Amino acid sequence: MSATDHKMDVDEDPELQQQEEEEEESMINPDEGDEIIPEDQDAPMDSDDEADGGPIEEIQLQNDSSAHFDGHSDSIFCIAQHPIHTEIVATGGGDNVAYIFDCTPSSIPTPAQTEREGIQPIFKIEGHPESVNAITFTKPAGEYLLTAGINGELRAYRDTSNGQGRTWAFVAEAREVEEINFLIPCPNPQHPNVVALGAKDGSVWVYTVDASDAGSPLTIIQTFYLHTDSATAGAWTPDGKLLCTVSEESSLYVWDVFGDAAAAGLSNQSGQALVGLTAEDQRFAAEGGLYSVAVAPNGTFVAVGGADGSIKIVGLPRIGADSAPANGAGQRGGRQAGARQAGGRQAGGRPAATSAGQAGQILASLQAQDESIETIAFAAAPATMMAAGSVDGYITLFDTAHNFTVRRKLEEAHEGEAVIKVEFVHAPRMGHLLTSCGNDGVIRRWDVRGGTAAANGGLLGEWRGHRGGGEGGGILGFVQGGGTRVITAGDE
Numbered sequence: 001m002s003a004t005d006h007k008m009d010v011d012e013d014p015e016l017q018q019q020e021e022e023e024e025e026s027m028i029n030p031d032e033g034d035e036i037i038p039e040d041q042d043a044p045m046d047s048d049d050e051a052d053g054g055p056i057e058e059i060q061l062q063n064d065s066s067a068h069f070d071g072h073s074d075s076i077f078c079i080a081q082h083p084i085h086t087e088i089v090a091t092g093g094g095d096n097v098a099y100i101f102d103c104t105p106s107s108i109p110t111p112a113q114t115e116r117e118g119i120q121p122i123f124k125i126e127g128h129p130e131s132v133n134a135i136t137f138t139k140p141a142g143e144y145l146l147t148a149g150i151n152g153e154l155r156a157y158r159d160t161s162n163g164q165g166r167t168w169a170f171v172a173e174a175r176e177v178e179e180i181n182f183l184i185p186c187p188n189p190q191h192p193n194v195v196a197l198g199a200k201d202g203s204v205w206v207y208t209v210d211a212s213d214a215g216s217p218l219t220i221i222q223t224f225y226l227h228t229d230s231a232t233a234g235a236w237t238p239d240g241k242l243l244c245t246v247s248e249e250s251s252l253y254v255w256d257v258f259g260d261a262a263a264a265g266l267s268n269q270s271g272q273a274l275v276g277l278t279a280e281d282q283r284f285a286a287e288g289g290l291y292s293v294a295v296a297p298n299g300t301f302v303a304v305g306g307a308d309g310s311i312k313i314v315g316l317p318r319i320g321a322d323s324a325p326a327n328g329a330g331q332r333g334g335r336q337a338g339a340r341q342a343g344g345r346q347a348g349g350r351p352a353a354t355s356a357g358q359a360g361q362i363l364a365s366l367q368a369q370d371e372s373i374e375t376i377a378f379a380a381a382p383a384t385m386m387a388a389g390s391v392d393g394y395i396t397l398f399d400t401a402h403n404f405t406v407r408r409k410l411e412e413a414h415e416g417e418a419v420i421k422v423e424f425v426h427a428p429r430m431g432h433l434l435t436s437c438g439n440d441g442v443i444r445r446w447d448v449r450g451g452t453a454a455a456n457g458g459l460l461g462e463w464r465g466h467r468g469g470g471e472g473g474g475i476l477g478f479v480q481g482g483g484t485r486v487i488t489a490g491d492e
Contacts, residue, residue: 143158154176292304443462444463
């Protein structure tokens with residue numbers, strides 16, 4: 001059959017003709033094969049406003065810093081400052097490393113239109129297989145630096161520069177838990193180079209560091225196991241005799257680490273922690289758990305902040321400061337202390353004048369904020385102010401001398417982003433100043449006094465340089481020494 005005959009057959013069959021037409025429609029027209037489609041020009045995201053004649057939003061980058069350190073390649077999770085040489089700062093981050101550097105700005109001016117060079121590290125700490133999420137210098141002299149990894153590894157380094165903080169050497173490491181949440185130094189001068197840590201499994205550990213002890217340079221003093229969920233935060237009393245810790249299951253325990261309270265006859269009759277409050281007491285329950293803790297400057301009470309925006313004030317036992325060491329309790333790290341208490345290993349004892357007062361009692365229950373209380377701080381005496389920062393972006397100021405009356409509420413203190421840390425400046429004639437940071441990437445300084453200082457919410461100044469916006473931005477912590485210089489750790 002010829003091609004002409006075939007075409008005719010098709011034309012004579014309506015069904016075949018319709019099928020062929022549909023196939024031809026589904027095929028690309030050969031004439032369209034050479035058609036050139038003009039390429040769209042690059043357009044900014046959210047360009048609909050431009051098409052509608054609206055303005056294009058521009059991001060203004062501002063950097064108010066006098067110097068910067070950019071050695072980390074991931075979020076900086078923690079920051080610490082040398083207790084004596086405040087220019088020496090250490091940071092740990094999500095890149096599994098920590099650095100020690102001198103934050104003093106360079107005296108050499110940077111030429112205009114030239115990018116300023118970053119600070120060079122004094123020492124780089126490697127060896128953590130995962131993120132470094134806690135770091136601290138020991139007190140009172142900063143002889144050691146300790147780093148804690150998210151994998152539960154604790155590492156200690158010694159200052160080898162005669163107390164100048166310029167050269168460091170590895171001392172020892174330990175790993176007793178799966179994950180470490182916080183690491184805090186003990187301020188008790190009779191027990192130098194002691195640190196406490198809280199773990200995700202709820203356990204609390206107290207270590208002493210002594211590089212001269214070749215057999216055990218990193219030694220466990222105490223371990224506590226009463227928390228049944230993640231230990232989220234801790235704080236020593238100002239004299240360093242008691243340790244307060246809180247957890248996600250809404251419990252507070254006060255530990256007699258060195259046995260001072262036990263020696264004074266203040267041990268809890270239950271044989272457990274010196275003070276213990278849990279969610280079983282409905283007056284103390286905080287929905288979602290407790291995430292912040294701070295002790296008053298006079299050591300008479302502790303404040304704990306909950307995920308529900310509540311703050312509980314709990315009385316603490318008073319242990320006299322005019323006591324003399326006994327049974328070797330004053331020796332290094334308290335390892336020769338004689339008294340023992342349940343819930344922990346080996347505690348020290350010394351005679352002391354005490355005042356039980358309202359120890360363990362809930363003195364106040366505050367609800368001035370609606371979301372999680374992330375940070376609490378007290379002003380140094382003679383000021384009587386307590387500040388609390390929350391996820392809702394508010395900072396609330398309470399008067400501790402007048403039934404914790406709310407003196408001021410700094411709404412939108414950090415532009416609606418979570419307040420990460422608040423801290424009063426503990427320096428002469430500067431005790432009324434409060435520094436805060438948040439997920440907006442801004443450091444702010446407030447005057448918490450009343451009167452004319454309340455104008456503009458008491459805001460004295462703000463400093464920018466970090467990218468804000470929460471995840472991938474914001475400030476995760478800061479140190480400020482005497483208050484004249486603030487060093488920040490950025491999430492970016």
